[in-house]
Amino acid sequence: MGYGIPGTGKSMLIAAIATRLKEHCDNLEIPFLFHPMPDTLISTFQGGSAEKMVEWMKPMQDPAKLIFAPIDDAENNLQERTAQGVSAGVKEVIGVFLRYTEGAYAVNYGNSSIGLFTNLPEMLDKAVISRVQGRFKIDGARTEHDFLDQDYIWWNKLNQSLPDFVNMENPESYKYLSDQGLSKNMGEILNTSSKPSEARVHAICDKVEAKFKSNEHLFYANLYQEMQKAFPFFSSRDVRNIQSAISLRLTDFDLEESWFENPETYFKQDYDTKFNMLQEVMKGNMKGLDFSEIRRQEVVRYLDNVATIADTDFKRKVDARVNQINIETAARKTFENGI
Template identity: 30%
Template sequence: RLSERIEGLGDGLVSPLQAACLNALRRSLAIALAMGETFSAQSGLAELKKANLEGRVPEPKQGEFGELLQGEALVVLFTFGNALAYLIAPHVGSSTVELGEVEEVLTDNAPLALQGALWELDQDIGALATDDVKLVAVVSAFAEALMKKVQIRAENGARTSVFTAGSWKVEADGLTIAGFKPAKAAKGSMIAMAFKKPHEVVGNHIAKYQSLRLSKMLMAYDFERRLNPFAELGGFIFTFMGDGKPGTGKTTLIQMMAGLLNDYCKVAGYPFRYQNFSIDQIDSYQGKSGQNAKAFIDAVLDPSVIGFGTIDDIDQVAGKRGDRQSSAGQQEVTAVFMGAFAGAGTVVRGNCTFGMFSNYPENVDDALRQRAGARFLVDGPQSKEDYIDILSLLLGKNHSIPVGEHELFAAQEIKKAAAASFEGHSKPHEEGLLKVWDRVSGEIGKLDTLAKMGAYLKAIQQADDRFTGRAIKNITDAVKVRAMDFELPDEWMDQPDLFLFKPYDEKLAMIRGLMTPISVEMVIQEINRYADSEFRYADKSDEVAIQGMVRDFGRTEEAKRRYLEGKG
């Protein structure tokens, strides 16, 4: 019946996607039944089944027999859903379907359980699969929903310890079965995006330089060890925040980084997944926003892909705790992101990075903002050369206007521009921080020892109590990144055998060989760069709050005046 339903979607000939679904279903059934036999043999159910056929199951064993039959049904159902989700994953496109809960979860015995599941899948395909793409989406969604329902049932004391304690690998498919834990197939996502080349990102020198380096860092990830040498050495940027005025190039920076990663992954043959979390994923239904945020995080964290996750306009997406204007959905998102970026269970493997972008970072919850390990000030074009370059770039080529005395894009040469930008942070930029710097320098002289730098950090903390231990960790992480102030050669990306495909320990040794010692200048520049950003946010945040109060007081005064006039 089910095969007829699937074959009936076309014009008589079975399409490649229909064939893929049928093969996945048959293979999943075979794996599930084999897993059922294994469970039966290891749990003692096989002997009880034999005794039952002969009508000699002892009275004390009747209860155990029923429980084990139920356990086998759950094991077979979950394995069927797990294998089906895994095998169909490479064929899943961007189309999605909304399925409710799976209802036909029968646990009398394994064959009946599978019949019930196949019957319900048949009904779903009949109702929702209007074409081949929808067919794949329905099969994938059903497999996920089935696993979720069986997991809940299994938590209610089912006799499945043999299954949960073991692990099995189906070599032919590369599928690992480890209890009631879903296996994830390596699946990249097709990206529809206008990529940008580095020279097309005008200005933003430090942000551009760090994005380029971070893209290459991600490519050092070792899929066998499931770890990145940069994460082990302490110079990996897991989260970063890009802030700047509207129109300064935050979206262009995202397009550049996604484009670089996409190209590098194509050459290496790695699956690449880009995900963006935006305001349209905030849902009025209670708990749904948090679920959407968790799904976004899990998709990017998947250790079987190179992941890049962006949260554009994070000030609108994630709410400030305690802010009456933040919706429940925004508060849920904040809680999920805080737990994912620096929670008790956070594991940084180095296969992915998260970028938070905002025009108004002062509106982001302080604790969430401080979970951004690196700060990219996206300030757009600054110099005369930058403005000439951006004018030329945006005009395009449909003109014959001479360039004049200017070498196009020479100012956008990343390494030279970044070095000058870093040098600019030898002294603070923000007025509040500059006062602290001048006072501390006047009292203890040049900051050239750890003790003096520690005194400077304490003085910053006294000026802004939001400058905590996490801020110091973010600064030292940024310093470690600077200690790796080298760019992995382009040849290593173009010819994967030179670096990417080498064993983990060899990659680690190659990176160690390129590292430079940490200097006083590096530490001072990174303290100032990070503290500048915090003072910039704090000043803006305070100013916004003051302006709001002034408006409220003005309204109160005006209301009072009109009220008294009305009475008089």
């Protein structure tokens, strides 16, 4: 799941992922299916939405293809079922989604990936969110240098066409685009802090750390137990998701481009040779970190994410109420002054 405020590139990222996958599959002669969720999924007829959702989910059980199935604006079709005014069609879609992903008769060959992209992750159904194994925030420009670079990409095109046309001073201490670039793994992108940023998660970590060291297995068992007390929806599936995130972090590295250009180098080698080659790349990708350090970073990141999503809806309601009170106060003053 990729989430963030509007206008930060979520839809663009869908196209970029699909393009990269298609290129790799073409090089390796693997069939590829780009399978976005259609906008016309919700039906006004009873049972119609479930029928359309089954049709959309079934191709993802095909073991002969590599499949990328993005759901843009996921909150539209996977909204929290208990929220007021949610249509029967949305409930049907979610029911099918849950059964076909990790339900009793789900078939998962491991060759398909569903990507949820949303501006409002707190509006997604809790059971749907619990099935999300990888979560990342798509923030767009955030720092002074980010905004400098975004402007630079725009006005530099004018400057190339009309030299000296942009008659403005450049920053003295920053070289354009030096803070941007392609990352080789998630560790370079993610906040790798070992301390939580959310206050409630920070307090829980401090409480557990007072009894256990973070390199003890008991630390995490007690941490998860305390999280469940503070966030009742936190379950064994969340723990599984954390484990998947750690495994993904360990194996998240770019394969050599030459391996795709010449499949004989890696892809057409025997299993043991490929396994040994991947082990070497994985160890180099850890950049000196050991398992316990990576585990703590991923646990903290996931728990912060849980707290952020849980608190966002409440904060939005509080902000809306504060804004309404300010409007009423200003209106009262205007009315009294008018009299």
